Amino acid sequence: MQVAVIGAGYVGLVTGAGLAYLGHNVRLGERDPDKLETLSAGEVPFFEAGLDRLLSEGIDKNLISFYADNKQAVEAARVVFVALPTPPDEEGAADTTYIEEALDDFGPSLGPGTVVVLKSTVPVGSVARFQAHLDGFGVGATVISNPEFLREGSAVGDFLHPDRIVIGTRSQEAAEVMLELYQALQAPVVVTDPASSEMIKYASNAYLATRITFANAIANLCESVGADVKDVLLGMGYDRRVGFHFLNPGPGYGGSCFPKDTRALVAIADEAGYDFSLLRGVIEVNELQRRRVLDKVRAAIDLDGATVGLWGLAFKAGTDDIRESPAVYLAEELIAGGATVQAFDPEAAPVEGVIRVDDPIQAAKDADVLLIATEWPEFQSVDLRAVRDAMAVPHIIDARNILDPDAVRRLGMEYEGIGR
Numbered sequence: 180m181q182v183a184v185i186g187a188g189y190v191g192l193v194t195g196a197g198l199a200y201l202g203h204n205v206r207l208g209e210r211d212p213d214k215l216e217t218l219s220a221g222e223v224p225f226f227e228a229g230l231d232r233l234l235s236e237g238i239d240k241n242l243i244s245f246y247a248d249n250k251q252a253v254e255a256a257r258v259v260f261v262a263l264p265t266p267p268d269e270e271g272a273a274d275t276t277y278i279e280e281a282l283d284d285f286g287p288s289l290g291p292g293t294v295v296v297l298k299s300t301v302p303v304g305s306v307a308r309f310q311a312h313l314d315g316f317g318v319g320a321t322v323i324s325n326p327e328f329l330r331e332g333s334a335v336g337d338f339l340h341p342d343r344i345v346i347g348t349r350s351q352e353a354a355e356v357m358l359e360l361y362q363a364l365q366a367p368v369v370v371t372d373p374a375s376s377e378m379i380k381y382a383s384n385a386y387l388a389t390r391i392t393f394a395n396a397i398a399n400l401c402e403s404v405g406a407d408v409k410d411v412l413l414g415m416g417y418d419r420r421v422g423f424h425f426l427n428p429g430p431g432y433g434g435s436c437f438p439k440d441t442r443a444l445v446a447i448a449d450e451a452g453y454d455f456s457l458l459r460g461v462i463e464v465n466e467l468q469r470r471r472v473l474d475k476v477r478a479a480i481d482l483d484g485a486t487v488g489l490w491g492l493a494f495k496a497g498t499d500d501i502r503e504s505p506a507v508y509l510a511e512e513l514i515a516g517g518a519t520v521q522a523f524d525p526e527a528a529p530v531e532g533v534i535r536v537d538d539p540i541q542a543a544k545d546a547d548v549l550l551i552a553t554e555w556p557e558f559q560s561v562d563l564r565a566v567r568d569a570m571a572v573p574h575i576i577d578a579r580n581i582l583d584p585d586a587v588r589r590l591g592m593e594y595e596g597i598g599r
Contacts, residue, residue: 323346
């Protein structure tokens with residue numbers, strides 16, 4: 180099938196490369212000339228495991244082509260995916276300006292019967308609004324919702340082996356086109372109305388953010404009563420009604436989705452006249468969790484003139500994304516307090532004011548405290564004796580609970596975790 184993908188960001192590139200892998204002919208529209216040059220060379224401008232191989236295979240098979248002009252990208256396309264950013268505005272609501280501008284650009288060029296797929300996370304009611312927008316061009320295109328559920332660090336696997344495929348449309352023809360497009364994927368398909376499809380995306384992310392925040396709240400309570408949150412959550416997780424996923428205490432959730440989507444859903448609720456106090460509480464507790472970890476460091480050392488070793492800058496392991504990263508928040512606050520922060524992260528982008536080093540031991544060198552802020556698995560295999568010997572003061576604050584407290588303490592180091 181002839182497919183266009185507008186926007187070669189994280190979602191658009193994974194979607195385009197994945198569709199090409201399924202055998203579709205993908206025309207990818209991207210306005211950024213530097214990014215376009217990088218992609219045309221078969222290179223991925225961000226870190227995502229397996230995506231470079233998927234992209235190269237699509238290019239080698241002549242199934243992926245790139246266009247600086249969106250109007251050229253949508254030529255002869257049966258399906259047009261819109262995967263553009265929807266950043267939060269001042270009230271936290273999703274700003275759809277980029278989508279509106281793109282529709283104005285390529286909308287008049289669409290052929291009759293084209294299915295325009297909103298892959299971006301958009302406010303409830305966006306399909307109806309954008310359908311009216313396109314109807315003004317008289318091209319006979321149909322706008323539908325098909326939210327993405329890609330996790331950074333495992334996005335290729337999530338696309339090829341999805342938990343479910345959600346299609347929001349009242350058009351039987353459009354639904355059939357999407358079923359044909361995805362027929363090679365073995366996954367449950369939910370076909371529903373557009374508003375429900377749009378809500379599924381927000382509700383899913385809000386629920387997962389709530390689970391993370393609940394685990395953090397229980398961890399904080401465990402510290403107060405002398406319980407070990409690791410054992411508490413282990414005992415909870417074996418209950419099939421609960422499970423283990425997204426019950427890992429830490430410095431709070433971050434990234435490009437959970438912070439943005441939780442705030443957006445509160446804004447949607449406000450507009451609908453519903454006080455979503457539960458989700459407001461989740462957002463508040465998440466913000467407090469970051470400060471709680473910061474307070475642990477402040478209680479351990481006087482920040483002014485101190486050196487803090489930091490393991491991790493990405494918002495989670497498996498990605499180079501530092502957007503809304505708790506680790507970056509902590510680094511910036513520590514620097515503002517007068518500390519020198521020297522950090523190691525295998526993939527993350529540079530952070531202003533943070534001294535980047537080449538390995539975890541260098542990050543610990545002469546440090547007054549070592550803060551573990553991202554759960555990279557390689558941190559668990561670092562030689563702790565070398566860490567102890569490198570530090571000025573052997574004190575570890577493990578904000579991800581990835582180390583064995585007894586093993587750390589047996590080496591004569593102080594250890595603080597989350598809820599332990």
